[in-house]
Amino acid sequence: MGLLDGKVAIVTGAGGGLGEAYAKLFAREGAAVVVNDLGGARDGTGADRSAAQVVVDAIVAEGGRAVANGDDVSTMQGGENILRAALTTFGQVDILVNNAGILRDKTFANTSEADWDQVVKVHLKGTYCCTLPVWRWMKDNGTRGVIVMTSSTSGLYGNFGQANYGAAKAGIYGFMRVLSIEGRKYGIRVWGLAPGAYTRMTSDLPGRLNQEPEPTSLPDHIAPAVLYMVSELSGEQTGKVLGASGRGMREIKMLQTEGFKPKLGWTAQDLADHAAEVFFPEKEMTAMSA
Numbered sequence: 650m651g652l653l654d655g656k657v658a659i660v661t662g663a664g665g666g667l668g669e670a671y672a673k674l675f676a677r678e679g680a681a682v683v684v685n686d687l688g689g690a691r692d693g694t695g696a697d698r699s700a701a702q703v704v705v706d707a708i709v710a711e712g713g714r715a716v717a718n719g720d721d722v723s724t725m726q727g728g729e730n731i732l733r734a735a736l737t738t739f740g741q742v743d744i745l746v747n748n749a750g751i752l753r754d755k756t757f758a759n760t761s762e763a764d765w766d767q768v769v770k771v772h773l774k775g776t777y778c779c780t781l782p783v784w785r786w787m788k789d790n791g792t793r794g795v796i797v798m799t800s801s802t803s804g805l806y807g808n809f810g811q812a813n814y815g816a817a818k819a820g821i822y823g824f825m826r827v828l829s830i831e832g833r834k835y836g837i838r839v840w841g842l843a844p845g846a847y848t849r850m851t852s853d854l855p856g857r858l859n860q861e862p863e864p865t866s867l868p869d870h871i872a873p874a875v876l877y878m879v880s881e882l883s884g885e886q887t888g889k890v891l892g893a894s895g896r897g898m899r900e901i902k903m904l905q906t907e908g909f910k911p912k913l914g915w916t917a918q919d920l921a922d923h924a925a926e927v928f929f930p931e932k933e934m935t936a937m938s939a
Contacts, residue, residue: 651679652880657739659683659731661722661779662749664700667846670868671746671875672704676713678876681739684708685718685731685749714739722749723770728778732786741790744879745783746797747776747821757812765813772817776824784828784837793836795879798825800841800890805901822890829888838887840878843901845894846871865895874898904929 658675662668664686672682686701701717708715718734720727735742751771753764776798787794803811804818822841829839847866864870874893877883890901909923920927 651677652876652882653744654679656680656743657683657735657741658744658746658879659685659735659742659779659783660746660748661685661731661775664688664704667844667868667871668746668748669704670872671748672715673708673711673713674869674872674876675744675879676708676715677711678880680744681714682708682716683718683731683735683738683742684715685720685722685734687719687721687749722747722775722779725778725781728780729782731779732782736786741792742783742786743792743794744796745779745794746799746875746879747779748797748799749775749779750799752814754810754814756810760813768813769817769820772814773820773824776821780824780828787837788835791835793838795838795840796828796832797840797842797875797878800825800843802843802845802892802901805843805890825890826888832887838883838885840887841890841901842875842878843890843892844871844874845892845896870895 653675656675656679658672658680660668660672660675660682663672663682663684668684668686672684676682684701684704686704688700701719705715705717716734716738718731720730720734722728722731732742749771751768753760753768755764780796780798783794783796786792798821799818800822801814801818802808803815804820804822807815825839825841828837832839845866846868871893874891878891892899892901906927906929909926911919
């Protein structure tokens with residue numbers, strides 16, 4: 650018996666890297682999988698559906714069930730087509746993992762409008778375009794499904810040279826939090842994921858170029874975390890962000906200090922006088938963002 654027997658999962662950006670690892674693990678655990686991948690370059694240019702088909706062929710060769718889809722996640726038509734692929738082939742959808750993404754890293758002053766728009770379109774709008782049709786189908790059909798939205802520590806903490814990517818990933822966090830609240834009414838659980846892995850997207854980042862990856866940084870080491878999130882192992886948990894990387898598994902959450910309540914007529918000096926109550930200590934903040 651697999652953890653996902655009888656389930657149908659959609660995984661976007663599953664032609665390689667983390668998405669491929671998720672799709673293959675889900676299939677081994679009994680799920681039928683829609684393997685979506687536009688097949689473009691890391692910056693979002695180009696398209697080649699063969700990447701998704703290679704993953705499907707590998708799943709089928711192991712005795713699993715899968716279908717390839719090459720639609721663009723960043724369009725509403727693409728999102729509808731991805732859902733249709735699941736319904737036409739397998740008759741239902743229980744799991745959606747929004748994983749597709751691109752990178753166009755530059756310092757903010759050197760980021761063009763096109764760089765900004767395309768990254769936000771693929772990550773944030775793409776998550777919207779894929780989630781909306783699946784959400785509506787789950788709600789209308791009484792499916793107690795699970796949706797995973799991929800955020801990033803670059804959006805939650807910030808990272809140099811990733812203003813476009815960080816903004817999109819922070820937006821996904823807010824999107825996830827709202828849907829996790831709305832989803833309680835329908836039994837739809839919504840997770841945030843902040844993964845860290847050695848993939849095509851990250852292989853040439855500073856400190857990684859021309860280096861052999863650590864085994865714990867490979868996608869197969871991260872995939873069990875996502876299996877946990879979408880399976881019954883995680884119970885009724887929703888609205889949480891799971892950080893999953895070679896450094897370990899950890900929940901990431903937004904916190905607030907106790908603060909102070911000013912009286913009418915308060916001044917900026919009052920805030921300065923109570924700063925220790927309002928702000929986290931810098932040492933603690935450094936530890937949280939490390």
